[in-house]
Amino acid sequence: MNELSKLSATQVAQPLAAVPALPSLPSLLQGWRTVFVQEMRIAFRRPGHTLAALMFFVMVVSLFPLGVGPEPALLRRMAAGVVWVAALLACMLSLSRLFADDWQDGTLESLLLAAYPLPLLVLAKLAAHWCSSVLLLVLISPVLALQFDLSASATGVLFVSLLLGTPVLSLVGAIGAALTVGLRGAGMLMSLLTLPLLVPVLIFGAGAVDAHQADLGAGAHFSVLCALLLLALVAAPAVVAAALRIAVE
Amino acid sequence: MSAALVLHQVACVRGGRPLFGGLSLQWQPGQLLRVKGANGAGKTSLLRVLCGLLTPADGQVLWRGQPLASQREALGQSLVYLGHAAALKDELSPLENLQLACQLAGRRLAPGPALQALAHAGLRGFERRPVRSLSQGQRRRSALARLELASQAPLWVLDEPFNALDTAAVAWLEQLLHTHLARGGQVALTSHQSDLLAGVAEQVVNL
Helix, strand or coil, X not given: CHXXXXXCHHHHHCCCCCCCCCCCHHHHHHHXXXXXXXXXXXXXXXXXXXXHHHHHHHHHHHHHHHHHCCCHHHHHHHHHHHHHHHHHHXXXXXXXXXXXXXXXXXXXXXXXXXXXXXXXXXXXXXXXXXXXXXXXXXXXXXXXXXXXXXXXXXXXXXXXXXHHHHHHHHXXXXXXXXXXXXXXXXXXXXXXXXXXXXXXHHHHHHHHHHHXXXXXXXXXXXXXXXXXXXXXXXXXXXXXXXXXXXXXX | CCCCEEEEEEEEEECCEEEEEEEEEEECCCCEEEEECCCCCCHHHHHHHHCCXXXXXXXXXXXXXXXXXXXXXXXXXXXXXXXXXXXXXXXXXXXXXXXXHHHHCCCCCCHHHHHHHHHHCCCCCCCXXXXXHCCXXXXXXXXXXXXXXXXXXXXXXXXXXXXXXXXXXXXXXXHHHHHHHHCCCEEEEECCXXXXXXXXXXXXXXX
């Protein structure tokens, strides 16, 4: 117990910093990396949340061919919509805990009081969420597309549309997660708030596959998805940061 | 430029209920700000106002002569805040949590000093265990270990820091706070144990 009362000599000798300088660009990247690595580490040590969203996605997508029956033409027609809706709901499922755990254990306050701009840290957190939870859904989607008799090229289009569209789901969904942090029934409220905002992503994501199957090309749909992604990348972190500050108050 | 944190006619309302109003004070370097009051009087709310987590319903909070809200990132480098919750991630070890807290405050931390700080906090042998396996007191020590490494941050805002600590840990924390105040740091805390930290320059706020 002697160690408890020991203070290091360096600590006693160190003077207080006068006026701290604002973080430089390398320092900002360091802040981003810190949060990203921490979130990925936590996700790997708590795989239950990730696996729950993945299993939900697989089950919902797989139930449709069983329910509709073995009609290849009908399955091909509905494939993109089913996969996209399932991805959207699975994403909502994983987003519902995005800030709730941080709020409960007090680490959300640490983020709000960090020496880095909050939108930057939010972006790191969302990037980690997408990589740890949503990317798996995207990667498994070509396998699930086999159940719908999609051609290889249509499957490729579906994969690219999910790759471009699902980050928007994370970014926009996080706004709802931030606004409802700490509220009872936050998951349901978050879905009600954000699902209407995500309708364009759903339309252009699923529409890309439909357009490809109709030989119209999916380029225009991909362009719109890219535009939505850029817009969400710029706006969502700042909105989420503002929502978190309001929610914590 | 004054390093003092100034509250000018600050009022706080929570859930439609006014907690306090017209509160003015200057929290000077080297000074302990002791916040006293009954349960629900607004002690935690005042601490949250001091570090910018809560916007006052009225009045101004100034730090270095400027509104607090306009210098959040700079404040983040100069502040250590420990609230009711320990701000620890259950999945991470005390060592990882400590490194994370320091990095979020803009300070790089090598494992050596972090391990030393945890040893001083009485957590030798527990540094790499998941926080979820620690007792309540050990979790509190783990959270407080960041104070060992926060000598560069002048503002320490601590909500009931002595809670869940045994006698030895209380003595360790007292010495940390004494040292910080002696080198010109500022400590604001709420505590129901008024006999602690006797003999330091202090300002008492009764809510």
